[in-house]
Amino acid sequence: MRRFTRSKFSKRLAVGLFIIALLITVALAPFLAPYRSLAVMGLYDRYFEASSLPRDYGLKMQMPLRENGFFPFLINFQADAGMSAWFDQHLQNQQGLASKLKLRFTVEYSFAAFEPFAAHSPFYEPDGPLYGSYIGVYYLHGLGQAATEEEACLIPAFDQLKLALPSIGCPPERAVFELSALAGTSVRYLGYTGQRYDAKIRTNGPRHRRTSFQPAYLQFGNPPPSEVDYPVENMAGRIYMFYDAVNDLNIGVFAMAKDKAVVDLLDEEILSRAEISHRR
Numbered sequence: 001m002r003r004f005t006r007s008k009f010s011k012r013l014a015v016g017l018f019i020i021a022l023l024i025t026v027a028l029a030p031f032l033a034p035y036r037s038l039a040v041m042g043l044y045d046r047y048f049e050a051s052s053l054p055r056d057y058g059l060k061m062q063m064p065l066r067e068n069g070f071f072p073f074l075i076n077f078q079a080d081a082g083m084s085a086w087f088d089q090h091l092q093n094q095q096g097l098a099s100k101l102k103l104r105f106t107v108e109y110s111f112a113a114f115e116p117f118a119a120h121s122p123f124y125e126p127d128g129p130l131y132g133s134y135i136g137v138y139y140l141h142g143l144g145q146a147a148t149e150e151e152a153c154l155i156p157a158f159d160q161l162k163l164a165l166p167s168i169g170c171p172p173e174r175a176v177f178e179l180s181a182l183a184g185t186s187v188r189y190l191g192y193t194g195q196r197y198d199a200k201i202r203t204n205g206p207r208h209r210r211t212s213f214q215p216a217y218l219q220f221g222n223p224p225p226s227e228v229d230y231p232v233e234n235m236a237g238r239i240y241m242f243y244d245a246v247n248d249l250n251i252g253v254f255a256m257a258k259d260k261a262v263v264d265l266l267d268e269e270i271l272s273r274a275e276i277s278h279r280r
Helices: 002-027 030-049 080-095 149-167 260-269
Strands: 059-062 075-078 104-110 134-141 177-189 192-204 232-244 249-257 275-278
Touching (some): 030 075, 080 149, 134 149, 149 177, 149 192, 149 232, 149 249, 177 232, 249 260
Antiparallel strands (some): 075 104, 104 134, 192 232
């Protein structure tokens, strides 16, 4: 009887291990990358959204993402301590001032959506229109005033150098983010008076050779084969900055893409059709 029980248990264990191995294999299959991304980023977004600035202040940004080739929802991330340190460093280096700002920072972002059963997002594809593109919203609380032009430029620099590039494995010593031909224009946007900034950008593209797992692979899929690693490339960006004085919120609605023509199109199709609602 004991031999029979052990034999039966062994068979069940073997079947169980086989099923687990099969589920892991299927879960990691390249053709399931779009659905894995939706599942993982959905949970990720819910976690960070619970303590985000827009939630705390009753704000909801809506953008026509899915119909314009982007991931179907804005993904939340918080980096309060990192942004505070970034601004402190800037004030010390640029103005010679010692500062201990206590900022809160939320970014909501989206990227190029997967094709059905694709192994990776077009985010990685240099010949595609949405190569290296991001679109989204910055929320910064605690400055006590509307961000200056210089401070507005610090926000996407932090995002790219400290969040986006490290997530795909770009070493800090190779990370680049430089703005030039910066042009500001007064605008009325989403019911607020603010500034629109356009700039040429030099920063690292996402192409690279995979050597180890990076967290962003769950988001973008595994990178396709490449002969280069994080090449510095010319891109373009636009951000609409406005200030909610009641809540001390600097809000920036942004797009970054491979060139100005794509940025203009993203503005026309998405940024200009965005809506912000107040849930309180």
